[in-house]
Structures are given as structure tokens and as C-alpha cells.
Amino acid sequence: MKILVAVKQVPDTATQVKISADPRAIDTTGITWIVSPYDEFAVEEALRIKEKRGQGEVVAVSLGPERVKEALRSCLAMGCDRAIHLNDPAWNDADTLVTSKALAAVVKQEAPQLLLCGRQAIDDDMGAVAAQLAELLGWPCASWIMEEAIDGDGKTVRTARQVEGGLEVFDLPLPAVLTAQKGLNEPRYPTLRGIMGAKKKEIRDVKAADLGWAPEPPQLSVVTLEALPPRPPGRILQGDVPTAVKELVRSLREEAKAI
Amino acid sequence: MKLDATEEQQMIQAMAREFAETAIRPVAAEIDREGRFPHETVKRMGELGLMGVAIPEPWGGSGADTVAYVLALEEIAKACGSHAAIMSVNNSLYCDPVYKFGTDAQRERFLRPAAAGHALGGFALSEPQAGSDARNQQTLAVRDGGHYVLNGRKQFVTNGREAAFVLVFCATDRAKAHRGITALVVEKGTTGFLVPKTEDKLGIRASDTAELVFEDCRVPTANRLGEEGMGFKIALATLDGGRVGIAAQAVGLAAGAFERSVAYARERKSFGVAIGQHQMVQWMLADMATAIDGARLLTLRAAGLKDKGRPYTTAAAMAKLFAAETAMKVTTDAVQVHGGYGFIKDYEVERYFRDAKITQIYEGTSQIQKLVIARAVLGGTE
Secondary structure, rough: OOEEEEEOOOOOOOOOOOOOOOOOEEOOOOOOOOEEEHHHHHHHHHHHHHHHHOOOOOEEEOOOOOOHHHHHHHHHHOOOEEEEEOOOOOOOHOOHHHHHHHHHHHHHHHOOOOOEEEEOOOOOOOHHHHHHHHHHHHEEEEEEEEEEEEEOOOOOOOOOOOOEEEEEEEEEOOOOEEEEEEOOOOOOOOOOOHHHHOOOOEEEEHHHHOOOOOOOOOOOOOOOOOOOOOOOOOOOOOHHHHHHHHHHHHHHHHOOOOE | OOOOOOOOHHHHHHHHHHHHHHHHHHHHHHHHHOOOOHHHHHHHHHOOOOOOOOOHHHHOOOOOOHHHHHHHHHHHHHHOHHHHHHHHHHHHHHHHHHHHHHOOHHHHHHHHOOOOOOOOEEEOOOOOEOOOOOOOOOOEEEEEEEEEEEEEEEEEEEOOOOEEEEEEEEEOOOOHHHHHEEEEEEOOOOOOOOEEEEOOOOOOOOOOOOEEEEEEEEHHHEEEEOOOOHHHHHHHHHHHHHHHHHHHHHHHHHHHHHHHHHHHHHHHHEEEEEHHHHOOOOOOOOHHHHHHHHHHHHHHHHHHHOOOOOOOOOHHHHHHHHHHHHHHHHHHHHHHHHHHHHHHHOOHHHHHHHHHHHHHHOOOHHHHHHHHHHHHOOOOOO
């Protein structure tokens, strides 16, 4: 079974995000880039499916600038067989739909039986690409899955997705798009051998022209980014209990307008 | 001069950091308190390829290099000195010499399982009366047909109880003094190979430091590493590599204690401000940061020289000396930054302080490193 995993490179979760001189972008100086954690669940699940079936191919694919190769190499170190890098300045301002269209063109070329994604990337939290891909491909899609089981023939997949208070179970015909929620699995660490072997694996560069597809202008563009206002400091109410409680109720009602 | 790690080295370091932080650090205090060998995490380190980092893949290793090894080892030590000791001995003091001096048949039997992390190796040179004076080997091996009959006592053997294989140094010809020392791989379970005692230690308490006793222990001559009389040469060559590992362990302990100190200096308040605002604390932190970076650079230089196949005995001695002294000073100051809280076990710096002490002692004391360095300065040994 061939499985494609779409991943996004994002700033490390510990990053202190700063807005750059251009207010439409963040300052990327000194940022450590990682594979978005939900995408790591997707990679792990793809590798487990391959291991469980004893055969198959797992291909990681990502769209972005040259640095994205590092993220793809992390996927190769974890055990993906090869990677595809959509690497073209034409995609610099890609919105989710442009990204999805480019990825869909690659998916059509590769014709996998399963496409796995994270439930959303942790940078802009759009969570749109996987669903858009499914729509463009005409494939069924189950989002936020916690479990999956592919039948022996590789014709259908049973998924359990997280809903309020429980799991919702679906059977989907393959090919299908699944998005991974935390709890689906515990991603492995790359082994040293995996890391040393990653460079020997193929990362294929794909340009917009290779997909026979003229990039279109994004329909969504960032107008400006604004930093969150700093949180006001906490306040300790003074005085004896009856006075403090009275003041607390007053502040909650008049200042915080919470009651 | 190039100081950037390769992409693979950075990935190995990042993996080791994450594994150490999420899997090792949470158990470090408990295994230290109980003096318990961490089987579970050591097994996982083996699966990740951390137990034979620089050994080529065909022999069970990861096929990386010494620079990757010290970067990973520092990260492990940052979380736990005991794990670092176990990893360092298996990599540097056991796998390295068996790879370098072993035949293919010996590599197959004695190296592959240890490099792949399926079994542990140990290194038995020290004796009750032979520590720094390692030439004074009292353990005796007498040839008897296809075997050596081994008798004697080895002291302070890291991994001594857990090891499946121990590289034992012994006298095969006393008349030839250190040229009569031979190295034998002795397998656990061999009749007459006893482990009567595990030491109760100040630091690295979760690594098993054992006394080994050999009583008419028959070891096949096929287990001899190199020729008869080559043992002392093997021991010295091995210790050069070992010292780079201990330097990395010392850097890690210092860096771990430093990170805790910075965090503490940011949050702990005295006289109305975070203690990091006080110049006395700032000076300590600045000295710590500078010394750690110096120790790390010396360690990486020694590792780089080893990888290039260039002489590195003096560089290794300098790295080990400076890193061990740095670890002791930095962990002492880390306790000081924490004040009374540094003296109790609730904060990790107390453990780093105890773990750091051994780095000034094992694999050549700081005094022995100075001897090695002074010889190079005065006479040139390389």
C-alpha cells in the first residue's frame, strides 16, 4: 500500500513569536523549525500501517522554501521511504487553497491509496488543507481520527474520530484522506541509523511547471499581524475576608464584567 | 576552522535531547535515590542506536562519528549522569577497542550485540592496588592449552554487574612489566567470574560500579584482543577515547546544572527582585556559561581530531581536565545560586553536584591529565 503523508514545517512550539519589520510576517531570525506535531502523528501512523502490512511505501510531501528539506529529512529519518518537496518561489504567497491544489496535483501523480495529514498545523491553525485536498480529489475524508484500521484487502478503512464525549466510527472506501489527532499514537524518535540513512533517500524537487499547472494568485492574503496585548499583572486583594470578598465581587462585576 | 555540526549531527543531538528530557530526566532522581540500574531506559537507548554511536553499521553500530557521540552524550548527561556513565563506558571503553583491535570473528561475537544495545560491555583495568598506577596489574592469566586461567580482582568496574562482556586487563608475563599485560574479553557466566560487590557511591548512583573477582576462570585464547603483551597499549589508546566521552559527560552535567540555575535565577525573588537581577548571581552565571562553552569546544576539538584520525591524546586530556574541573565548579556554584534549596534533594542541582565529582577521578584523575599534558608540553609524546 502506498501512503502519502503531507507535512508542514512550523516554528518550534517553544518559539517566542515576534512580528517582523513587514507586519504581515513573523520574524524568522533564530527560529528552530520542526515538523508540525500533528503531522508527526500522521507520519507515525503511516509507518505503522506499512509495518503492520509488511509491505508498502510511505512518501512524505511538503510545500515550502528550501529549509523545508530539513523537515522532510526528519520524516525520512523516522522511516519514510522518500520525499517530495514542492519548492518554487511561485508558491511563496500560497494560501491554503493554492497549497491544496499543488498538493492535489502531486497526489494525482503518485496515486496513493491513503493520504494522511495532521489535523492542523500549529503555526496558523487553519486546518483547511486536508479537507480541501479531499474535496479537490473527490476522496472521502475523516478528520481528527484517534484510531484507524484498514481491511486486509486495502479497500476500506474504519476510523474512529474524536467528538464531544466519545468516538464516532466511520467506514471509508479507499483512497481516502485522514487527519491525525493527538492520541492516535506516540511518534517514534528517529534512530541514529535512520538519521544516518536519511541523506541516502530521495527528496524530489517539484516545480510548479512540473505539475503542468500555472500558479494562481491566492484568494486569501494576510493584511497584518498583531501581537497579543501584554497580560495585565494579577492583583491581590487586601483587607479582611468580608472586605476582600466585597471587593472581589465588585471587580468581577464592574471591571471584568464576568458576573 | 569550521564549528558547525553537520545536519546529521544536529539531528542526532536533537533526538538525544528530546529523549533525555522526556524519558530520562523524569526518572533520574528516583534511580539515584534507590541506586537502581535503569534497565528500561538503557534498553531504549540501545534501540535508538546510542550504545554504539561511532561503530560502523555492519557491526551493529550506528555508523555516526565521535562528534555525534559527544553531542548526544552531553544531552544524556544533561538529564542524568548515571545514564551518561553507562553509555560512555559501553561506547568508548568497550565497543571502541573491540572494534579497533578485534578480529572479524571477535567483532561478530563480542561487538555486534553491545554496539546494537542488546548487551552491555565493561572495562576492567583498575585493581585495589592499581588505579592511576595501571601498570601494576596483579590479575594474572596463565596459559593452559587453548585457555588462559585467570586469577585476580578488579575494582570500580562501571557496568560490572550488568555487563555481558568485560574487557579484562591482566598480566600474562610479569617479567615484562607493562609489556606483559594482555586484554581478554570475559563473558558473563564463565565459571570463576564472580561479582561479589556493587559499590554504594556518592554520585552516578544508578550506574553499577562493581568489584569483579576471577577464581581459576578459564578464558579461551580466542577471546584475547590483539597479541599477548599488547594490553597496556590497548588500554591507553582506549582511555584517550574514553576521556573525550567523560569530557562530554562533564560538559552535560555542567550544562544541566547551569540550565536549572538560570531558570531558578529568573523565578526566585530576594530583596524584591528576581535573584538574577543581583550582580553577584549574574557573575556566577556568566562564569558558568563561559566555562561550559570552553569545555564544550575543547571536547568537540578532541572528538574532531579523533574522527580525522589525527593524534588527540593531549587534546583529550585537556578536554577531560577542563571539562571535569568545570563540572565541579559549575555544579558547586549551581548549588550556591539555589541557596538552601540547592542543598536539599527537591532540586536537581544537588544530584548534579554529587555526579560531577567522579568526572575528576575516573578514566584518569585530573592530576593524571595534567601529567599527560605536561609530558606533551615538555617532551612531546605525539
